[in-house]
Amino acid sequence: MIISLLGLWLTSAVATAPQYTPAMDQSEWRISGDQFQCQMEQDLGAMGTLAFTKEPGRAIEMQLTMHAAHLELQDVQGHVVTAGWQPEQVAPAVQFSPTFINAKVARFIEQVPVVMQQLQQGYWLQLMLDLPGQEITLTVPNIKSASALAQFQSCIDALLPLSWAQAREFQLFYPVNERQPSADDAAFLKTLALYIQQDKAVKKVLIDGYTDDMGSSIANRVMSEERADEVASHLIEFGVSKNKLEIRAHGNRYPAAAGNSTQSHNRRVLIRLIRAQS
Template structure:
């Protein structure tokens, strides 16, 4: 606790004395963490805060500056790529970036982040101009011995799930009249979904509900809805999903999603829902 407080006091004293701040070089290292749901590459900026790159399934890489010092608040942030401390300043490429989201403690960057990552791979550093109440501070973020960290970060990204949970948790397939087989596009998605189900160990059950329009008899519609659901289940099993996780239910023309002649196509459907529990 005393070490943390002394670090904070030192940071505030440095900012009061000079608008320039660079973390201690011996502590400026990228730390990699993550799993199949999120990857992160983070650097501790001393008592001032952290800078982190993160990637989630089916989302772009984000960069986030987080201030930890209680007395510091962000009003605006502008960033740029700069040369390393030992390089001539004119060597730095003209890469600038602004936050997509900002509040008093957090600035999040998205648009230019892939380009920023490319420059980190080339050994360049980052510089953030922090506009805070009553002062402007230039924060320099060293980028030392980053090759291995960047390789580990990319390796983590390569192992991310192919879909986010929001994308995977529920999906509907729609059918032309009297068709039972999924379309080519739907079959391709089922292959991706199967990969997600296999890798996300928290998925304990997959509900597959078949529905039809009301153009046939109740018995015929129930049979059709079951055949469509069975076909979806067969695809998932073929793509590697454990059949014991699947629960197939046929509803025929009950529970319409829409009514009216022009919306019957919305009722010819199979709904897939993933049931996920925390282990």
């Protein structure tokens, strides 16, 4: 049964939990995003919004945001239901609980990919909202979603391979006397180079080489420069403009750790991305 938000309060004395379903003729998934984030969002009338969000390097999330000032979440439990006009049938046993919740936001991570699959098959979502003094059953329609879901997936496919948090700083560590990045580090440098090329806000890449204190100051300075140069060469090979790179060799200055047992932490190259001020 479709009722207005005002109707919730008129029926709050009824033993069963009030039910709220946004007007189906206004139900629509909106797609927005760029190479850093994709979002599929539906307005739930006066109640709030439900959004699916995907960022590079992070699992897809679902977030319920309450708009009404007098509605404060204490708990949310959700499950998949059949569409409102379909005959009664058994819906898939897909249930989900928030990973994080406060008075206005409930964020879901576990089971969200499964929920997305059920949306693709035409199922709706139902959220049981535990509010101070009452419970509300919120049904989320899923109308004409095929096109929206396809657009959302296209946006996800175009996301950068890394998030800014993953790309902004990275350290490579080296065995004694080794100058070349490891195979795993070289693979990450290739991914990082793709990110640098796509993120137009990255204006400079600082590459700082360091060593342990096992050799002479001159030898350590040379070693740290050779390691930094090799990292820079990999980035250039993978498409990063040489003009963006700034290489600095510190030798055994600025150790990250002290003591012979931790010297491996000092044999390192630190890469930092600098973005232009917005």
